[in-house]
Every structure is written in C-alpha cells, then in structure tokens.
Amino acid sequence: MPRFLYLRGSRRVWFVAALLAISVVVADVRADVRADQPWNSKPLTDWDRNDVRTILYNSPWVKHFTHTRRALEFEIPDPGPTGMELRGYHAKESKEDGAETTEFYIRWVSSRTLREASARRAALLRSGPSSVADQKVAQALDDFEVAVAGPDLSAFDGADERTLKSKCFLWVSSKRKIAPSRVEFARSGNGKVRGVLFRFPRKMPDGEPFISTHDSRVWFIEYGGGVEIRVVFNLKAMVDNSGPDL
Numbered sequence: 001m002p003r004f005l006y007l008r009g010s011r012r013v014w015f016v017a018a019l020l021a022i023s024v025v026v027a028d029v030r031a032d033v034r035a036d037q038p039w040n041s042k043p044l045t046d047w048d049r050n051d052v053r054t055i056l057y058n059s060p061w062v063k064h065f066t067h068t069r070r071a072l073e074f075e076i077p078d079p080g081p082t083g084m085e086l087r088g089y090h091a092k093e094s095k096e097d098g099a100e101t102t103e104f105y106i107r108w109v110s111s112r113t114l115r116e117a118s119a120r121r122a123a124l125l126r127s128g129p130s131s132v133a134d135q136k137v138a139q140a141l142d143d144f145e146v147a148v149a150g151p152d153l154s155a156f157d158g159a160d161e162r163t164l165k166s167k168c169f170l171w172v173s174s175k176r177k178i179a180p181s182r183v184e185f186a187r188s189g190n191g192k193v194r195g196v197l198f199r200f201p202r203k204m205p206d207g208e209p210f211i212s213t214h215d216s217r218v219w220f221i222e223y224g225g226g227v228e229i230r231v232v233f234n235l236k237a238m239v240d241n242s243g244p245d246l
Helices: 010-020 047-059 071-075 113-124 161-166
Strands: 064-070 102-107 143-149 170-174 181-188 192-200 218-220 229-232
Touching: 010 161, 047 064, 064 229, 102 229, 161 170, 161 181
Parallel strands: none
Antiparallel strands: 064 102, 102 143, 143 192, 170 218, 181 192, 218 229
16 A cells, blocks of 8 residues: 555655645746745745745746636537637636636645645644744655645546556656656545645666756646646746755
C-alpha cells in the first residue's frame, strides 16, 4: 500500500491533505517576480493567513487550470474540427448556458516555499504559540513532486498509476523529457480521488540534473485522466531567499 494513502503519520499524506483542506477558490493565478512577495520579504514566522493564501494560490509554484466543456460538444454530432471549438478551452470562467467547468490547481509541492506555507498554515490554524522548529522543512526532497488538486477530481476516478505514469511528463525548456517515477493517490473515505501526486526524478542515470540553472521553463503535461492538463512553470520566478526552489 502506498504510504501516501494509508500512513497517517506520513509527511506526504499530511502535506497533501493540508493542501486539499484549503477552500478552493477560482482565481487567476499570475505570479509576478517582485521583491515584496511574502516568500522574499518576510521570515516564515511572520507570514499571516493572507500571505499563506497568496503562496498557495497565487505564486510561481502554483498554476490554475480550468477545463470548460460546452453543451455543444456532446449534444451535436461532431462534424470535424473547425477551430472554433478550441475557443474558451483554457478560459478562467464560463458564462455560457450548459457549460461545465472543472477547476484544477497544479502545485510544485516539493518546493521549500509551498512546504513552509503548509506548515505555517497548520500553525496558524492551531491558534497557539508555535516554534520555528515546528515550521521548518527539509531543504530538498529526493524528487520533484507535483500535485493536482481541485474540487472535482472525478476525471481520475478510473485511472491507475500505470496509466498516469505513461501519460504524464515534465518537458524542460532544454528539450528534456522527464517521466514520473511514481504516481500516488489521496482518496476520501468513500474512495473518491481528492488529489494526485506525481513524483519525478531530479537526476538522470549519469547523475546530471534534469533541470539546470540554464533552464527557464518547464511544462507539466498530463493526459491520463479524463481531462488533458497542460501548464507551464516559470523557473526563473520559482526562487526564494535561499535560491532556486524546486
């Protein structure tokens, strides 16, 4: 049994569960590289709830993806592509009658910044004194970890690890493709998928890093669930006071 799912004391279970417990909002996630962002301008113990919310929803380590399925797509036989059906696919919200939207948040959860924000959020929710030690996190994890969360992950209900591993990858701007080494599911008591964690190796077999300091962007592409998810992370913006943060 994957410890991500069943070991209550597991670091990953606690971390992903904490992220999933956050109320999901529909927001346009655009991160600017500015010195006054909380991860650059404040010590961890000074982050308030607004700071934590900003980091978990509107920072370079988080991407918001909305899939809009229009009634027209399944009520009229498909006569072939026209190009018009692509309009609005990545829209942040839909006002059309009969449209169905599904919201996803894709988080680079192996980053120090997101792990610190999750720890700080837990401390704030306890509403009591907390020490710096309670909020410290490991400086680096063995793998890159990317989590997919959202209010409705039914698209993943029928998916298994083998399928998702074969239909997901990171594409680095240096034209390197990184396949996941493991995929783990977080499920509710009734078996519904509440989150999916993708783990990617940091290094190639020869020891060279998959992502170097010369790379500027990396795409997360997943099409093993019922919806194709495609987002791009700006590596130059994913930096905290300690340097590149992946």
